[in-house]
Amino acid sequence: VQPCTHDICPCRIDPYGFERPQDFDSYKEMMNEYVAVLNRRSMRWSKLLQDKPNVEKNLTVKRYVRKGVPKEHRARIWMAASGAQELMEIKPGYYQSLLAMEHDAKLKETIHTDMHRTFPDNILFKTHAEECLQKDLFNVLLAYGHHNQAVGYCQGMNFIAGYLLIITKDEEKSFWLMDALLGRILPDYYSPAMLGLKTDQEVLGELVKTKAPAVGQLMAQYPGIWTLVVSRWFICLYIDILPIETVLRIWDCLFYEGSKVLFRVALTLILHQQTEILRARSLPDVCECFKQMTSGSFTLDCHTFMQVSREGQGYKCTH
Ligand SMILES: *[C@@H]1O[C@H](CO)[C@@H](O)[C@H](O)[C@H]1NC(C)=O
Numbered sequence: 305v306q307p308c309t310h311d312i313c314p315c316r317i318d319p320y321g322f323e324r325p326q327d328f329d330s331y332k333e334m335m336n337e338y339v340a341v342l343n344r345r346s347m348r349w350s351k352l353l354q355d356k357p358n359v360e361k362n363l364t365v366k367r368y369v370r371k372g373v374p375k376e377h378r379a380r381i382w383m384a385a386s387g388a389q390e391l392m393e394i395k396p397g398y399y400q401s402l403l404a405m406e407h408d409a410k411l412k413e414t415i416h417t418d419m420h421r422t423f424p425d426n427i428l429f430k431t432h433a434e435e436c437l438q439k440d441l442f443n444v445l446l447a448y449g450h451h452n453q454a455v456g457y458c459q460g461m462n463f464i465a466g467y468l469l470i471i472t473k474d475e476e477k478s479f480w481l482m483d484a485l486l487g488r489i490l491p492d493y494y495s496p497a498m499l500g501l502k503t504d505q506e507v508l509g510e511l512v513k514t515k516a517p518a519v520g521q522l523m524a525q526y527p528g529i530w531t532l533v534v535s536r537w538f539i540c541l542y543i544d545i546l547p548i549e550t551v552l553r554i555w556d557c558l559f560y561e562g563s564k565v566l567f568r569v570a571l572t573l574i575l576h577q578q579t580e581i582l583r584a585r586s587l588p589d590v591c592e593c594f595k596q597m598t599s600g601s602f603t604l605d606c607h608t609f610m611q612v613s614r615e616g617q618g619y620k621c622t623h
Pocket residue numbers: 352353356358359360361362363364365
């Protein structure tokens with residue numbers, strides 16, 4: 305079985321090696337419209353990048369990134385926007401040297417344990433697959449653990465490295481993108497104390513208080529609730545939480561604009577669902593609401609979703 309190369313196609317596997325969502329009809333409906341957008345964007349991008357060996361960061365590129373990076377240019381744009389390309393060029397051979405050094409046995413063991421738990425349903429990660437990405441995944445995580453010893457390895461990183469490999473199909477690029485994300489874009493998300501992550505969750509709580517005071521008040525009744533309901537969103541950068549096309553559009557912006565994109569997305573989800581949240585009468589009710597808000601047509605339609613998350617269109621606080 306090979307990943308399907310067409311966006312709208314009833315075959316079981318999507319272009320990234322994942323099984324198609326159960327709710328294929330809504331997906332197809334969304335895709336029917338999105339494909340026209342994709343084609344238009346793809347042509348515009350090709351023109352923009354024509355004869356340009358290096359992609360610079362400027363307002364045009366930023367605007368283009370916000371409207372989505374086509375699959376064929378994604379690896380290149382992520383590398384350029386995040387600064388990973390530059391670092392890779394400054395340190396040629398560095399990635400290979402990390403793999404060649406003597407390895408920490410405990411780190412190796414921990415990473416190994418998570419191998420079969422990383423996208424077990426994705427055909428690109430099945431051990432008998434033609435171009436199995438499992439070994440690449442292992443290498444990227446091992447190299448990263450030695451490169452950033454304060455972090456080493458922790459759960460969640462396997463999914464991030466896995467996504468990077470699916471898009472770039474290149475170990476060294478995935479390593480440098482991982483470094484850009486964990487080292488600069490989201491510092492202290494994955495260190496043992498997770499201070500960056502905790503701070504960002506508190507910031508989100510404050511944002512909600514200003515944008516939707518009633519929701520803020522309700523959430524304040526349950527101490528520690530923000531960690532419970534959103535830490536996975538932030539740690540996994542929405543992988544396995546939102547539909548894949550939506551996640552990739554979020555990552556396009558994340559590499560270009562940084563962590564504020566994660567807030568925008570969280571806020572968009574929460575504000576969209578505020579009426580339901582306000583009906584919650586208990587902690588489990590609230591948790592259920594947060595689970596529900598990540599699925600459905602609002603999150604599936606990635607193009608509109610991203611637009612709403614940028615402009616706050618129609619979701620200005622009304623309470
Ligand atoms: C912005 O960067 C892109 C890609 O490098 C380039 O094609 C374009 O001409 C630049 N635009 C401006 C206004 O500098």
